[in-house]
Amino acid sequence: MHAAVDPLLVLVLLLNFQLLGTSRLRSVIFSSAAQGVLLGVMALLVHAEVTAASVLVMVSTAVVKGLFIPGMLLRAMRDNAIRREVEPRIGYLPSLVLGAAGTGAALLFAGTLPLAAEHAGSLLVPASLATVLAGFLVLVTRRKAITQVVGYLVLENGIFIMGLTLLEAMPLLVEMGVLLDLFVGIFVMGIIINHITREFSSMDTARLSALKD
Amino acid sequence: MSPHLLVHWALVLAMPPLLLGLATKTKAAFAGRVGPPLFQPYYDIVKLLRKGSVFSRTTSWVFRAGPVVGLVTAVAATGLVPLGGHPAPLSFEGDLVLFAYLFALGRFFTVAAALDTGSAFEGMGAAREAAFSALAEPALFLALVSLARASGSQSLTSMLGCGLANVWAHAGAALLLVAVSLFIVLLAENSRIPVDDPTTHLELTMIHEVMVLDHGGPALGFIEYGAAVKLFALGAIVVRVAVPFGTNAWAAWGIFAAAMLGLATAIGVVESVMARLRLVQVPLLLVTACLLSGFGIVLVAR
Amino acid sequence: MTGLSLAVGLLGLSGLAAVFLNGSPRLATGVAALGAVAACAAGLWPAVSVLTGGPPLAMKWVSAGAFGDFELGVDPLSAFFLVPLLGLGGVTAAYGREYLLAYQGRKWLGPPALFFNLLVASMVVVLTARTAVLFLIAWEVMSLSAYLLVSFDDELPEVRRAGWVFLICAHLGLACLTALFLLLDQHAHGLSFSAFLSAPPMGAGLSAGLFALAVVGFGVKAGFVPVHVWLPEAHAAAPSHVSALMSGVLIKLGLYGLLRTLTFLPRADWWGPTLIVVGLSGALFGITLALYQRDLKRVLAYSSIENVGLVTVGLGIAFWGASRNLPAVAALGALGALLHLWNHVLMKGLLFLAAGSGVHGAGTRDLERLGGLVKRMPHTAAALLVGSVAIAGLPPLNGFVSEWLLYRGLIGGGSAFGGAGGVLSLLSVGVVSGVGGLTALCFMRASGVALLGQARSDAAAQAHESSAWMTGPMWLLAALAGAAALFPGRLAAALAGTIGQLFGATVRASATAELSGLTRLGEVGFWLWVALGAAWVALAWLVRAPAPEVGTWDCGYAAPTSRMQYTARSFSQLFEDLLPSALRARAVLRAPRSYFPPAGSYATQCDDPLTRGLYLPFIASWADRFARLRWLQQGHLHMYLLYILVVVVLALAWVGWTGGVPP
Structure with a gap:
């Protein structure tokens, strides 16, 4: 594994904080996009040697996560004239502190896991757990449908990082499958966003509770 | 006195205002202006030292103690910093605590001097400075402590000495976090954008500059020079963490000086491309800095 | 004897x-x-x-x-x-x-x-x-x-x-x-x-x-x-x-009792972390509450809670280090705790005496009614400032020395303990430094608002300096606080016996080895004094011309009054806003209503959040239940005598039933 992977993972963690601490929707989307690109680069570096397959994974990951999905979200923002504030349920400072506590817990917890020798010292597993937690946090604490999408995206990024530890063993197919899954998920979300907007002329998921009766 | 010590003190005493000048020049370049001369801060300080003084009748000896303590603590703090990896003039186990607390002492008296004027305006600046630095202090401490843990020593000289390059090799991720956190602390402690705006005195959003409104003449000169030295001291640590190259050779001095100039330019760039944060968001930034260094610690010590 | x-x-x-x-x-x-x-x-x-x-x-x-x-x-x-x-x-x-x-x-x-x-x-x-x-x-x-x-x-x-x-x-x-x-x-x-x-x-x-x-x-x-x-x-x-x-001694006797009891018990591994957590929470809570009190003496009281917390952290490091067989770490913790205890006696004694003198002279403890005392009570003001700098842990006074030892103990522990313990110890440094920053904020506010600027009330404007019998003791304590910072090595040498009794001979030996570092710190403090003096003289020389006496410029505002000054409340507001609402001071607003409103009022109450939120509701709920027993309270003397008789009879019956009085 390349020595640059750990610093890149730290950048991923920093982007998690950026996601949790920022009040601007665009900045949330850009952070998730940057995470996607970083993951693509990492997929290349984790491999011992560069093969056509790994380059394919890298390029497709970077393009889908870093360009296509964020582009779609930005377009959704523009088309639906979504306001640029994030509208969290809890304040930014508590989100940050929760995210930090989660990351700390992930780091300590990963230390207790029986990992393969080559992953024991690396940040791959704790960063993956922390990113999944950050994704959940975004999903739980943000009101807008579009931030929900970003939450899923971050969640999936966490799972992807975990997948990097298995890259030697895991067939490329599974990885592409995950990517496809995500793509379909986002696609469905996009449609839902459009529907919510049309029905309620807003994107606040809290309005969905009006559907329950 | 060894020649390296001479260079140390020469840099400490002569270089700080240049950093301010360079940052201002960079901002001017971004704005498409010529800007004031590079050495303008020197001219300002010399001129201030030769001017007369006016003291309000509300003030007491505390008002004069502010600039004195501010300058002395900043210069004393630079005595603990190994510039470019050369051993600092004064170093002992635990001097990192003294380093941080010297700034706190200077701040105590700067704030007291501001309150001594009995002005609401300066009281406001004092309250902000005190509150924000109370949040910046843990960030600075945690950053220094993770360096201490990574290097296994509690003195700045060995923490930031030649071994730092090795620390980058095995704990690079942590050092990256520490460097970012220290940079945020540097901006906050030296009242730069995005926390404070060093160029204006007259907005209600200002922090440091509003505290020193009533100072004039030599006292203001002390304050300006002290502020520059403080920027230098904290900057030297940031620069050393970010550019840990060079062994105890003359080349290291060159690398250090160049890196300091680079830092001043970087500050200018940050100030040109960023807007000042709303006041209520500054604590968020500082808490983020604390969290970053906290992670540095978890990464180093787990 | x-x-x-x-x-x-x-x-x-x-x-x-x-x-x-x-x-x-x-x-x-x-x-x-x-x-x-x-x-x-x-x-x-x-x-x-x-x-x-x-x-x-x-x-x-x-x-x-x-x-x-x-x-x-x-x-x-x-x-x-x-x-x-x-x-x-x-x-x-x-x-x-x-x-x-x-x-x-x-x-x-x-x-x-x-x-x-x-x-x-x-x-x-x-x-x-x-x-x-x-x-x-x-x-x-x-x-x-x-x-x-x-x-x-x-x-x-x-x-x-x-x-x-x-x-x-x-x-x-x-x-x-x-x-x-x-x-x-x-x-x-x-x-x-x-x-x-x-x-x-x-x-x-x-x-x-x-x-x-x-x-x-x-x-x-x-x-x-x-x-x-x-x-x-x-x-x-x-x-x-x-x-x-x-504040100086009585509350410390609580720590004496704790330490004395711990010498009777077999030392356990978990004492150290427990004491650290107890100490950190006390320190953080105490200083947070001290920050927004209006009453000068309540500020000092809450700061005592903070300092007892810091001493407890030091004791925690010492017990932890001793149980992990790390004498160097234990020695730093023990030295820091014990020295901080002594230093706190000096600093808090000084602060309370100075506050008392200020109260004596200005007739109020309310920060919002003090102000400008530095002009009218120079000795008291200087003593309060010295005490504030010392208790904020700033060099070159004695509070710094003991906090320095505590930091070193925590950092050393972080390197030596390893694993989660090490992380806890290192992150504690962050908490302790946060407490330090807040202490500085708190005492900038207390001393700045009480002593500097203009008098905020007529009483403060007519304050008078206390007699030499009151200023003398303050100066004595201030001088001792300065001396304790200049000669910390000698002071700490006297702690060896106590450390040996509490933590054993190896820790004592390590503590003795630390003395040279303390002496060094005292020298650094001395040179800092010299530098401050030199810079003071330099500024005085540069300000040669007699300064014309004018009012505060204040951006050209022509008629500033003492009521326009920044208040104690506004000074702490930025930080108070960051606190969870349960910990904040409570605002009591009586807004004017109706067309011919009676006088409205707005007041802040800085009572203790735990008393307010925990103990009083608890006591109130039990008081309700006990109210049902009120019929026992007849108000007739013979009824009470009857109760006593009943109790005596029951006691005798119980003794008889269990088989007589044990020999």
Whole structure:
């Protein structure tokens, strides 16, 4: 594994904080996009040697996560004239502190896991757990449908990082499958966003509770 | 006195205002202006030292103690910093605590001097400075402590000495976090954008500059020079963490000086491309800095 | 031991004499104060000799029948607490006479003088008692005399309330301590400390229970959160020299009791982290509350909670290091804790005396009504500033030295413990530095608003400096605080015996090895003084021209008034806004309503959030339930006598049923 992977993972963690601490929707989307690109680069570096397959994974990951999905979200923002504030349920400072506590817990917890020798010292597993937690946090604490999408995206990024530890063993197919899954998920979300907007002329998921009766 | 010590003190005493000048020049370049001369801060300080003084009748000896303590603590703090990896003039186990607390002492008296004027305006600046630095202090401490843990020593000289390059090799991720956190602390402690705006005195959003409104003449000169030295001291640590190259050779001095100039330019760039944060968001930034260094610690010590 | 017996006797006799001389207040307070100063001087000698390596002292006082002999003794641990007690006791006695004389003609001054001497004497006995029964008796006398002193201004309802809260808390604590010593008695079959020490090894469960009882029971006195609620009330209510003695020494006796008890128990691995967590939470809570108090003395009281927390953190490091066999770490923690305790005696004594002098001169403790005292009370203001800088832990004063040791202990522990313990220790550095930053903020606010700028009320504008009898003790303590920072090595050398007794010989050896570092720090402090002096002279030289006297410029505002100054409340607001709402000061707003509104009002209440949110609701809910028993309260004397008869009969029946009185 390349020595640059750990610093890149730290950048991923920093982007998690950026996601949790920022009040601007665009900045949330850009952070998730940057995470996607970083993951693509990492997929290349984790491999011992560069093969056509790994380059394919890298390029497709970077393009889908870093360009296509964020582009779609930005377009959704523009088309639906979504306001640029994030509208969290809890304040930014508590989100940050929760995210930090989660990351700390992930780091300590990963230390207790029986990992393969080559992953024991690396940040791959704790960063993956922390990113999944950050994704959940975004999903739980943000009101807008579009931030929900970003939450899923971050969640999936966490799972992807975990997948990097298995890259030697895991067939490329599974990885592409995950990517496809995500793509379909986002696609469905996009449609839902459009529907919510049309029905309620807003994107606040809290309005969905009006559907329950 | 060894020649390296001479260079140390020469840099400490002569270089700080240049950093301010360079940052201002960079901002001017971004704005498409010529800007004031590079050495303008020197001219300002010399001129201030030769001017007369006016003291309000509300003030007491505390008002004069502010600039004195501010300058002395900043210069004393630079005595603990190994510039470019050369051993600092004064170093002992635990001097990192003294380093941080010297700034706190200077701040105590700067704030007291501001309150001594009995002005609401300066009281406001004092309250902000005190509150924000109370949040910046843990960030600075945690950053220094993770360096201490990574290097296994509690003195700045060995923490930031030649071994730092090795620390980058095995704990690079942590050092990256520490460097970012220290940079945020540097901006906050030296009242730069995005926390404070060093160029204006007259907005209600200002922090440091509003505290020193009533100072004039030599006292203001002390304050300006002290502020520059403080920027230098904290900057030297940031620069050393970010550019840990060079062994105890003359080349290291060159690398250090160049890196300091680079830092001043970087500050200018940050100030040109960023807007000042709303006041209520500054604590968020500082808490983020604390969290970053906290992670540095978890990464180093787990 | 003669010196200490003499001291106790002198204190008692001069106190009684003061009561008999009540008719002439100057004479009565003079006799009592003279007696106290002489007693403290007499007692200081044996304490210092034990501390500096002399043999421990012991004597048998009286035989108390079934409770065994009442033994007294002085070992390094006792001497470590005796020295500040006797030192600060003498200083505050001299100051207190002048402070009390202001009440001449309005109040009897004999009784408070007696209670003060009684307080000092009972604390001496607490520290020298070597039997649980004598310890508890002295502990109770100490609490009662402190209660009587706290209630000095008993015409004020808040003072009476503070006294009650203090009395109730003290007795809840006493209940825990009684249980603690009874359990120890049961285990060791004896009530003397030597029996506790020579008892057979006890199980982990019993030991943990006793540890918890000691932390709670002694923690009430020491001001551990959440059992601190009496502390701010009592310190604010008491006369200032009593507040100084209480904050300086009385609450430290809680730590003495805890340490003494821990010497009886087998050392456990988890003590260290537990004490660190207790200490950190106390420090953080105390300083957070201190930040927004309006009452100057309440600021100081909450800051005492913070400092006791820091000392506890140091003790935690020491126990942790000792149990992990890391003597270097343990030595740093122990040195830091013990030195900080002494330093806090100096700093907080100084601060309370200065605050008392300010209250005396300006007639109010309310920060929003003080201001500008630096002009009218220069000595008091300088003393309060010195105390503020010292307690904020800033160099070159003594608070810095002990905080420096605590930091080093935590950082060293972080490197040595490894794993989660190391991370905890290193992250604690962040908390301690946060506490340090907030302390600086808190005391910038307290001293800045009270002393600087313009007077915020007429009373403050007409403040007058106190007499030399009050400023003298302050200057003495300030000089000692400066000296403690210049010669920390020599001061810490006196701690070796205590450290050895508490943590063993290896830790003691490591502590001795640390002394050179402390001496070095003292030298650095000296050069910092020199540099500050030089820069002061340089600025004075540069400001040659006589400065024209003008008003504050304030961006050209023509007529600033004292009401426009930044208030204490607004100074702390930025930070207060970051707090969870449960911890903030409570705003009480009576908005004007209707077309012809009566006067509206807006006030802030800085009462303790735990009293407000936890204890009062709890007590209120139980008070409701107990109200159902009110029919028992008939108000007829014969009914109460009947109750007593019923209880006696029931007790006799129980004894008879269980088979007679045990021999």
